[in-house]
Amino acid sequence: xxxxxxxxxxxxxxxxxxxxxxxxxxxxxxxxxxxxxxxxxxxxxxxxxxxxxxxxxxxxxxxxxxxxxxxxxxxxxxxxxxxxxxxxxxxxxxxxxxxxxxxxxxxxxxxxxxxxxxxxxxxxxxxxxxxxxxxxxxxxxxxxxxxxxxxxxxxxxxxxxxxxxxxxxxxxxxxxxxxxxxxxxxxxxxxxxxxxxxxxxxxxxxxxxxxxxxxxxxxxxxxxxxxxxxxxxxxxxxxxxxxxxxxxxxxxxxxxxxxxxxxxxxxxxxxxxxxxxxxxxxxxxxxxxxxxxxxxxxxxxx
Amino acid sequence: xxxxxxxxxxxxxxxxxxxxxxxxxxxxxxxxxxxxxxxxxxxxxxxxxxxxxxxxxxxxxxxxxxxxxxxxxxxxxxxxxxxxxxxxxxxxxxxxxxxxxxxxxxxxxxxxxxxxxxxxxxxxxxxxxxxxxxxxxxxxxxxxxxxxxxxxxxxxxxxxxxxxxxxxxxxxxxxxxxxxxxxxxxxxxxxxxxxxxxxxxxxxxxxxxxxxxxxxxxxxxxxxxxxxxxxxxxxxxxxxxxxxxxxxxxxxxxxxxxxxxxxxxxxx
Numbered sequence: 001x002x003x004x005x006x007x008x009x010x011x012x013x014x015x016x017x018x019x020x021x022x023x024x025x026x027x028x029x030x031x032x033x034x035x036x037x038x039x040x041x042x043x044x045x046x047x048x049x050x051x052x053x054x055x056x057x058x059x060x061x062x063x064x065x066x067x068x069x070x071x072x073x074x075x076x077x078x079x080x081x082x083x084x085x086x087x088x089x090x091x092x093x094x095x096x097x098x099x100x101x102x103x104x105x106x107x108x109x110x111x112x113x114x115x116x117x118x119x120x121x122x123x124x125x126x127x128x129x130x131x132x133x134x135x136x137x138x139x140x141x142x143x144x145x146x147x148x149x150x151x152x153x154x155x156x157x158x159x160x161x162x163x164x165x166x167x168x169x170x171x172x173x174x175x176x177x178x179x180x181x182x183x184x185x186x187x188x189x190x191x192x193x194x195x196x197x198x199x200x201x202x203x204x205x206x207x208x209x210x211x212x213x214x215x216x217x218x219x220x221x222x223x224x225x226x227x228x229x230x231x232x233x234x235x236x237x238x239x240x241x242x243x244x245x246x247x248x249x250x251x252x253x254x255x256x257x258x259x260x261x262x263x264x265x266x267x268x269x270x271x272x273x274x275x276x277x278x279x280x281x282x283x284x285x286x287x288x289x290x291x292x293x294x295x296x297x298x299x300x301x302x
Numbered sequence: 303x304x305x306x307x308x309x310x311x312x313x314x315x316x317x318x319x320x321x322x323x324x325x326x327x328x329x330x331x332x333x334x335x336x337x338x339x340x341x342x343x344x345x346x347x348x349x350x351x352x353x354x355x356x357x358x359x360x361x362x363x364x365x366x367x368x369x370x371x372x373x374x375x376x377x378x379x380x381x382x383x384x385x386x387x388x389x390x391x392x393x394x395x396x397x398x399x400x401x402x403x404x405x406x407x408x409x410x411x412x413x414x415x416x417x418x419x420x421x422x423x424x425x426x427x428x429x430x431x432x433x434x435x436x437x438x439x440x441x442x443x444x445x446x447x448x449x450x451x452x453x454x455x456x457x458x459x460x461x462x463x464x465x466x467x468x469x470x471x472x473x474x475x476x477x478x479x480x481x482x483x484x485x486x487x488x489x490x491x492x493x494x495x496x497x498x499x500x501x502x503x504x505x506x507x508x509x510x511x512x513x514x515x516x517x518x519x520x521x522x523x524x525x526x527x528x529x530x531x532x533x534x535x536x537x538x539x540x541x542x543x544x545x546x547x548x549x550x551x552x553x554x555x556x557x558x559x560x561x562x563x564x565x566x567x568x569x570x
Binding site: 066067068069103130131133134135136138142144150151153 | 465484486503505524525526527528530531532534535563565
């Protein structure tokens with residue numbers, strides 16, 4: 001399969017079942033909503049060491065938010081509900097409660113078969129030291145916590161659902177700048193897709209990993225088959241003209257969301273085409289035994 | 303099917319307990335069975351057909367015509383269905399109703415919406431004393447739902463109210479929000495003396511400066527984000543509160559003689 005001179009590998013991305021949640025953060029303006037969201041989703045690239053994978057899904061206009069202020073939608077994913085709950089709580093407490101003018105609301109209320117409510121301000125409210133006030137409107141409970149800039153308003157819980165993490169594809173290019181340019185184009189296209197985040201820095205990861213290592217204590221190590229500088233000394237996946245490989249990892253609320261995002265991203269990368277040094281699209285997997293979900297590139301692009 | 307209609311023939315001599323005439327208690331009953339129900343009135347029992355002309359069949363929607371201030375307990379313990387009253391009603395309208403859908407085009411007596419648990423009661427007229435309050439011996443008044451009064455409310459509106467929203471478009475009498483436990487009361491008009499007396503928690507929204515007693519303390523003017531959310535939740539309600547969109551208030555907290563976690567928010 002070849003799109004605009006870019007060959008699409010007959011392979012698949014291997015993804016895992018995760019737990020996902022969404023939080024809507026509003027503030028005085030978009031600038032401060034973005035600051036709060038960036039802070040909350042900082043150091044959240046991979047569950048391996050960060051606990052959660054998180055990112056900004058999109059910006060929200062005032063008419064789209066519960067309190068009519070500019071906002072940002074944030075998605076968080078973790079391998080289990082316990083970790084997600086804990087991470088949400090600490091990140092809410094340290095990044096949203098602390099950020100001037102912010103308020104936070106539930107981002108998942110219906111539309112999914114199984115929604116579990118997890119605390120948003122349910123425990124955070126105790127920061128109010130007895131001065132916190134509960135208010136219920138339309139059957140939903142909100143907490144008003146007095147803080148130094150006024151009042152921190154936050155919904156009591158948000159919804160958590162079974163989600164999918166680890167969808168991915170690799171862009172193989174003739175040079176590092178060309179690989180990055182293709183990734184940037186792909187990320188711009190994928191950011192328009194709802195219900196997904198690309199958790200790595202700028203959405204792009206350069207250190208794709210394989211399972212295992214020659215060192216006993218490491219469970220994952222560099223994906224040498226895709227490292228261009230090792231072409232001659234490992235069982236390389238790379239042909240001579242490939243000089244740089246970058247990966248885009250996608251977490252989404254459903255498999256359909258990841259399908260849509262992968263298609264949008266791959267199309268955008270292929271649009272640059274062979275003329276701009278983009279040669280091949282591949283995907284990362286572990287032989288298909290570890291993850292429940294397989295995203296076959298050629299089916300997605302069909 | 304047309305709504306089940308009770309048209310009062312003449313003003314009863316004694317007060318009448320209308321609590322058996324609710325959709326859930328009349329469901330599946332024939333016209334003859336409904337007519338034979340006996341209502342307590344003073345020390346006597348009166349058949350329904352002696353007091354009312356009965357029409358219609360749909361017990362899910364009940365209409366009272368020629369309402370009268372002696373008809374007590376209309377919609378008491380209601381769990382579903384709707385009740386509409388044309389004319390006045392007596393005391394205990396919607397008393398401890400779990401899921402109310404009650405409209406009164408007329409005035410209501412004392413203890414309207416007392417112990418209300420959910421749903422909506424709209425009084426297109428005035429409400430008597432102890433609106434949404436707890437009856438003596440009970441420790442909590444209204445526990446949920448929405449009450450709209452387009453006219454005035456009497457004294458002690460929201461006494462020991464625990465949860466829910468009471469919106470009074472006219473004036474409220476003395477001791478408004480007294481001993482309030484939680485919830486929200488809004489008054490577009492004026493309030494009488496000793497507003498928030500013994501108020502423990504809860505929010506009272508006022509649009510005119512009230513006379514405050516010493517244990518309610520001024521906390522200054524603020525822009526409170528939850529007010530936008532609250533007024534947004536009022537949007538669909540059949541009340542003038544639905545058109546309000548303000549979040550700048552003067553905040554008074556109290557009653558400090560009783561925990562002091564309540565608040566009186568005065569819009570400027």
